[in-house]
Amino acid sequence: MGKAYNLTRQADYWLGEFAVMASTCQVLLDDMNAAQADSLVALAYAEAKRIELKYSRFRDDNIIARLNHAKGRAVQLDDETVKLINLADLCFQLSDGLFDISSGVLGKLWHFKQQTQLPSDTDISTLLPHIGWQQALWQAPLLTLPTGMQIDLGGIGKEYAVDKVAQLLQNTMRLQHIDSAFLVNFGGDIYANKSRRKGDAWQVAIEDPKHLGESKLMVSLAQGGLASSGDSQRFIDVDGQRYSHILNPKTGYPIAGGPPQVTVYAQNCVQAGMLATIALLQGEFAEDFLKAQDCRYWL
Known part of the structure; x- marks a missing residue:
């Protein structure tokens, strides 16, 4: 039986990939050997899978x-x-x-x-x-x-998993005296621990939901969390009107009038995700909410 994750060498970092929480999950590891990278990706996968099994609403045993x-x-x-x-x-x-x-x-x-x-x-x-x-x-x-x-x-599980995996990687690397940069990316919910060995930040691409596959905004992320929330992937068109998957729990209907996507930078992924999602739930007042939080964001 093969491993539940893949590890490949990219130009100047290791890339670990696996599927958890219905998302493509990636762990990017800078400046270490293959054995160290493999061990850390295995830890990341096990922790992400543990959280999925514990908190998935699609199971009857948690x-x-x-x-x-x-x-x-x-x-x-x-x-x-x-x-x-x-x-x-x-x-x-x-x-x-x-x-x-x-x-x-x-x-x-x-x-x-x-x-x-x-x-x-x-x-x-x-x-x-x-x-x-x-x-x-x-x-x-x-x-x-x-x-x-x-x-x-x-609504908070994937961001929580990103931060827990990042914490686990940091603690393990400290014990093994590995002083390297890493980036955890679970379906666009991201955390980076520090700049890479050459002093460069990680470059993260944010897609424009109106032009998927075309224009991308590049964000430099040295340390902290980045999360996006939007309806570019999940929506329906009925009678010529677009309905977002962001639902208002008070009415039971999709929120209307907001931006198609919100991306927020914060100290950790949970904080970034929380602000991005709450902003989208404000509909047309999304940017007003974000300005009041005094955070970095992209609409």
Whole structure:
């Protein structure tokens, strides 16, 4: 049985690649030998896979399944899950209820794959009473979801995995006395630890969603997180109107009027992703929100 990841030598760095969380995941490693690179990519894959198995809403044997089938009973959470729920709660507060981990049930109606007609108002109205994080009882480490409510950590899971993998790589490299630069990229959610050995920053391309495959903005990333959120890949056209996959949990319908894509730079990937997603949820007020956060961003 072969390895779950590939490792190849590029011009002047090692590239590890694997598929996790329905994304192409990459680890770029500067200035080290093949054995060191292979060992670090194996660690990165194992950690990303662990997080996927623990928090995927498509499994029936993890903590998310236990919560979603608890039928109103309190579930005690481990320390790692407590941190993630606290983060989700913070996103809910910062976004005035627009970033809501209980809104995943809308995916039953909006699946954005060859969808040719809109869900009915009646179907949406039936789901709305089961959405609203404010209805959950969160008294860490105990979480009680009302019967019928389900949560989905997909909105923060990939960014969290990027930061956890980066932390693991940094700790391992420190123990092995490897002082090298790396970049972790999980489907466009990115973290870099430092400039490369020649003092150069990593060059990250941001695609223009209106001209995919053509114009790209190049961003120099020496250290920190970069995350993009947008509807360039997931949307539907119905009767000549485009509907984004970014859904408003209060109405059950896609957010309208915002930019097609937001990219944010922050200290870590979780912070960047949180700001990018909350900005998109503001619709036409996306840039106003980002200006208020005093962060670097690209629309």
